[in-house]
Structure formats: C-alpha cells, structure tokens
Amino acid sequence: MIDVTAAVRLSVLVGLASTLLSLGPAVGCAWLLARGHFRGKSLVSAVIFAPLVLPPVVTGLLMLKLLGRSSWLGGWLAEQGWPLTFSLTGAVLAAVVVGFPLYVMAIRSAFEAVDPRLEEVSASLGASPWQTWWRVTLPLAAPGVAAGMVLAFARGLGEFGATAVLAGNIEGQTRTIALAVYTLLEAPDGHQALRSLLFASIFLAIAALFGFESLTRRQRGRLDLDER
Amino acid sequence: MTNDELGLDVDVRLRLGQGTRRWTLRAARGNVGIVGPSGGGKTTLLRVLAGVERRAAGHVIVNGEVWQDERRFVPAWRRRVGWVPQDSALFPHLSVRQNLCYSGSQDLDEVVAVLGVAHLLGRAPRHLSGGERQRIALGRAMLSSPQLLLLDEPFSALDKELRGRVARELVGWCRSRGVPVVLVSHDERDLMPFSASCWELGDDGLRPAGG
Numbered sequence: 001m002i003d004v005t006a007a008v009r010l011s012v013l014v015g016l017a018s019t020l021l022s023l024g025p026a027v028g029c030a031w032l033l034a035r036g037h038f039r040g041k042s043l044v045s046a047v048i049f050a051p052l053v054l055p056p057v058v059t060g061l062l063m064l065k066l067l068g069r070s071s072w073l074g075g076w077l078a079e080q081g082w083p084l085t086f087s088l089t090g091a092v093l094a095a096v097v098v099g100f101p102l103y104v105m106a107i108r109s110a111f112e113a114v115d116p117r118l119e120e121v122s123a124s125l126g127a128s129p130w131q132t133w134w135r136v137t138l139p140l141a142a143p144g145v146a147a148g149m150v151l152a153f154a155r156g157l158g159e160f161g162a163t164a165v166l167a168g169n170i171e172g173q174t175r176t177i178a179l180a181v182y183t184l185l186e187a188p189d190g191h192q193a194l195r196s197l198l199f200a201s202i203f204l205a206i207a208a209l210f211g212f213e214s215l216t217r218r219q220r221g222r223l224d225l226d227e228r
Numbered sequence: 229m230t231n232d233e234l235g236l237d238v239d240v241r242l243r244l245g246q247g248t249r250r251w252t253l254r255a256a257r258g259n260v261g262i263v264g265p266s267g268g269g270k271t272t273l274l275r276v277l278a279g280v281e282r283r284a285a286g287h288v289i290v291n292g293e294v295w296q297d298e299r300r301f302v303p304a305w306r307r308r309v310g311w312v313p314q315d316s317a318l319f320p321h322l323s324v325r326q327n328l329c330y331s332g333s334q335d336l337d338e339v340v341a342v343l344g345v346a347h348l349l350g351r352a353p354r355h356l357s358g359g360e361r362q363r364i365a366l367g368r369a370m371l372s373s374p375q376l377l378l379l380d381e382p383f384s385a386l387d388k389e390l391r392g393r394v395a396r397e398l399v400g401w402c403r404s405r406g407v408p409v410v411l412v413s414h415d416e417r418d419l420m421p422f423s424a425s426c427w428e429l430g431d432d433g434l435r436p437a438g439g
Contacts, residue, residue: 117317120280123304124311125331125372132305135330139321224320224354 002187004196006172007180012204014088014163014176015156018095019149022103026152027145030107035116052101056161059098063166067093090167091174095156103152106212110144111137113223140222147215154208158201177201235408236260240276240286240296244269250286251276253427253434257291259402261419262412263437264429270412271314273429274378277410278311279304290376291408307376310369310407314380316361318353324364325349331372339367342397358385363394370401377402379411383418395421 029048033041051059067074067084074084084090114137122132138145160178167174169183181197184190235257241250251273253260264270275281277288279295279302287297295302318327324345329336340346343363348356356364362385369377383391399421402409409422412429416437419426426437 115317117313118319120275120278120304121311121313121317122319122330124278124280124307124309124378125368126305126308127331128305136319222321 002175002180002184002190002193003171004180004193004200007175007177007197008200010088010091010172010174011157011176011178014091014095014159015153017092018099018156019103019153021092022096022100022152023149026100026103026107026148030104030111030148033104034108034111048104049101051098052105056098056159057165060094060162060165063094063097063162067166085166086168086170086174088167088173091159091163091176094162094166095159098159098162099152099155102155103148106148106151107141107145110141110148110219113144113219114140115223141219143215143219143222147212147219150208150211150215154205154212157204157208234289235291236410237287237289238277240284240288242272242276242281242284244272249433251429251434255425255427257408259409259411259422259424261422261424261426262410262429262434263414263416263419263426264412266414268429268431270414270429271380274311274380274410274412277376278309278378279307280311308372308374309376309378310372310374311378312362312365312369312380312382314384316358316365318356318361318364318368320353322353323349324351324353324356327353327364328367328371330368333371334373335371339370339401342370342401343367343394359387359390362386366394366398370398374407377407377409379409381413381418382411384413391418392421 029044032038033045033048064085065071069075069078069083069085077084082089084093118136118140119132122136123129127135157176158178159176160182163174163176164179164182169175169179175183177197177200181194181201184194184197234254236253236255238251238253241248249269251269262270262273272281276284277290282301284296288295294300295307319330322330328339328349340349343366345360345363345367348360348364353361353364362382366379366382383395386394395418409424411419411422411424413419416426427434428437
C-alpha cells in the first residue's frame with residue numbers, strides 16, 4: 001500500500017533540505033564562475049555541471065561507490081549512526097548532487113546580470129570587496145538567487161534515478177513522489193493513488209515554475225533592465 | 229617641476245584592441261582638465277586613475293603617493309577617489325538618499341544644497357532624468373570624503389544654466405576642502421570654471437593644450 005501523503009511530504013522535505021543545504025556552496029560556485037578569473041576554471045565548471053549531462057542513474061551509481069558502506073567515508077559514517085545510503089540522508093544527498101548544476105546555473109546568471117561597473121563604483125567609494133558583495137552584488141542578485149532556489153527545489157522534488165540507486169525505495173523513508181509513481185505503475189489497484197500523486201506533482205511543478213518566473217522578472221526590475 | 233610640486237605623475241601603457249596606448253602626464257598640484265574626442269580613451273584613463281582598470285602597466289603617483297608601479301597596486305577601495313562615471317552608475321536598488329549616503333552622510337545637507345537635489349531624496353534612481361542622475365552621482369562622490377575627484381563628462385546631461393551653476397558651486401566646494409579635480413570632457417568650456425591645467429588627448433597620447 002502506498003501512502004500518498006507521506007510521499008508528498010517526503011518529496012517536499014527532500015526538496016527543501018537539499019535546496020537549503022546546497023545554498024551556500026551554490027552561491028559560492030556561481031560567484032566564482034561568474035566573476036572569478038583563475039586557472040582551471042573550465043575544469044571546475046565541468047565538474048559542477050557533469051551531473052546535468054550524466055544519466056541520473058549513473059550519478060547515483062558513482063555516489064554509491066563513493067559514499068556506500070563499502071567506501072571509507074560511507075562506512076565510517078554508517079558506524080557513527082549516519083548511513084548515507086538507503087536512508088533519508090541519501091535521498092537528500094542525491095537531490096543535492098543532481099540539482100546542483102541547475103542551482104549554480106540560475107544563480108550564476110543572476111550574478112552575471114549585475115553590471116560590474118556598479119561594483120567598481122562601490123569600490124571607488126571606499127567599500128571593500130566584501131562590503132561591495134553584501135551591499136551591491138547580493139541585493140541586486142537576490143531575486144535571481146531566490147529563483148535558483150525555487151528551481152533547485154523543483155528539481156529535488158522530481159529526482160528519481162540517483163535517489164533510487166543511492167537511497168532505494170523505502171516507504172516513509174525514501175519513497176518520494178517519483179518513486180511512489182514508479183511503484184504504482186506496477187500495482188494493479190493503484191489508479192486512485194496514482195491520480196493523486198500526478199495531481200500533486202503537476203501542482204508543485206507549476207507553482208515552482210510560476211515562482212521562478214516571477215522572481216526572475218523581479219530581478220530584471222531591480223536591475224532596471226526592463227526600462228532600458 | 230620638483231616632486232613636491234607634482235600633483236599627478238602618470239605613465240601607463242594599456243593594450244586596447246589591436247594597439248597599445250601610452251599616456252604620460254606630469255601636472256602640478258591642482259585641477260587637471262583633459263579634453264579629447266569621444267572614443268579617444270579619456271574614460272579609460274580615468275578608470276586607470278580610479279584603480280578599476282587593472283590591465284594597465286606603468287606608474288600612477290598622486291600627490292607623492294604611489295598608487296601603482298611595478299611592485300605595488302593600491303586597490304580602488306583604498307584610493308579615496310570620488311569617481312563619477314559618465315552615465316552616473318547609480319545603485320538601482322537604493323533610493324537617492326541611500327545612494328548619496330553610500331559611504332558617508334556627514335555633509336549631506338550641504339551637498340544637497342550645493343547640487344539643488346533636496347526634492348529628489350526619496351525617489352528611486354529609475355525615476356530621475358539624466359541631469360538629475362549626474363548630480364546625484366556627483367553628490368555621492370563628494371560625500372565619500374575623497375582626496376581626488378575624477379569626473380567623466382560630469383555636466384553632459386545638464387542644461388546650460390544649470391551646468392554653469394553646478395560647476396561654480398562644485399569649484400567652491402572643492403576649493404574649500406582642498407580636493408583637486410581631474411575632469412575629462414570633449415568640450416573645452418567645461419574646464420573653464422576649474423582653472424585647470426589643460427591637456428589634450430589624441431591618438432599620439434597626452435600633450436599640454438596649446439603646446
């Protein structure tokens with residue numbers, strides 16, 4: 001028997017947790033890629049965006065090799081009572097890794113849209129690079145960062161392949177909407193539950209995209225782009 | 229000219245497009261005006277002085293203080309220059325008052341009176357005309373307690389009457405505080421109120437005007 005409410009709740013939890021956990025690293029990576037000039041930038045970029053082009057199942061398999069109980073880190077964490085595989089933590093981790101490229105991409109665009117001359121003027125007015133980041137760059141990019149969060153959340157909601165491999169399909173623990181739908185496809189009496197899950201899934205996806213659009217528009221307004 | 233009398237000692241090279249530009253300028257303490265045609269590199273030269281154009285090689289020494297040479301580069305935020313870019317570059321997410329007070333509000337009332345912008349304080353930059361934007365950018369630079377003002381065509385969007393009044397007020401303000409001005413413009417008349425030593429910027433570099 002599939003618990004529809006539990007699957008929706010779990011998906012939202014995984015989406016929220018993965019989005020919040022990766023916010024700092026995503027902002028940092030996006031900033032580096034948007035404004036940084038350093039050797040090896042292409043390599044860093046390739047590593048960050050690899051999960052976008054790899055099949056999610058392959059990403060999940062790689063993560064299983066790296067973080068599974070047979071690995072050094074995964075084994076040690078499991079001993080401490082924090083198993084990364086076949087657990088909620090694993091589902092969140094899978095969502096983090098698979099959603100990260102989209103997250104970085106959206107925030108990078110937000111940073112790139114900020115006119116560098118505003119940062120230069122801020123510096124000429126005596127603001128240190130850190131002060132300029134807090135007072136000019138981040139406030140101007142903020143709606144774009146929020147749009148990136150919405151996109152990452154939506155991606156986390158729908159994650160399937162890597163989650164199935166790394167976290168499994170455990171009722172109440174790792175069975176998110178996508179995994180519940182997959183399970184119900186094979187169940188002869190699951191039409192009602194399937195309909196509810198599809199409805200919830202479509203509703204959440206449209207709400208997230210609506211939020212993304214509205215936040216992106218807001219950033220354009222903040223940067224005065226609509227008036228040029 | 230002895231080193232003590234030297235206000236601006238600049239010798240920089242910068243690759244621009246296919247060629248390399250070299251600008252050499254040794255001017256006595258006081259205001260400096262640079263005229264030249266549009267696209268001649270005036271804006272880039274001001275960017276070098278402001279410390280936001282880091283590709284330039286050479287030296288920049290202002291009032292005896294080394295801002296840039298082979299071993300040293302003082303970043304823009306430590307130079308204390310009030311840089312006013314040609315298109316103002318106001319912070320779009322801040323109100324006019326917040327823009328003006330970005331780095332200090334000590335003389336806000338005086339600067340607002342000098343520039344005649346009291347009625348604009350509550351507005352957002354997107355609701356300002358070009359001339360109003362220029363005056364706010366000027367005020368923002370004046371309020372940053374600069375040791376040098378860098379003005380890039382600062383009156384280009386002002387009408388003739390306002391241009392004269394703002395220039396006179398600005399000259400008085402700078403004189404009372406001992407703040408020298410480097411002003412670039414394509415219009416020589418902009419330099420007149422500043423009694424500046426005047427330089428021409430051409431394809432072959434900088435040379436004293438009329439020299």
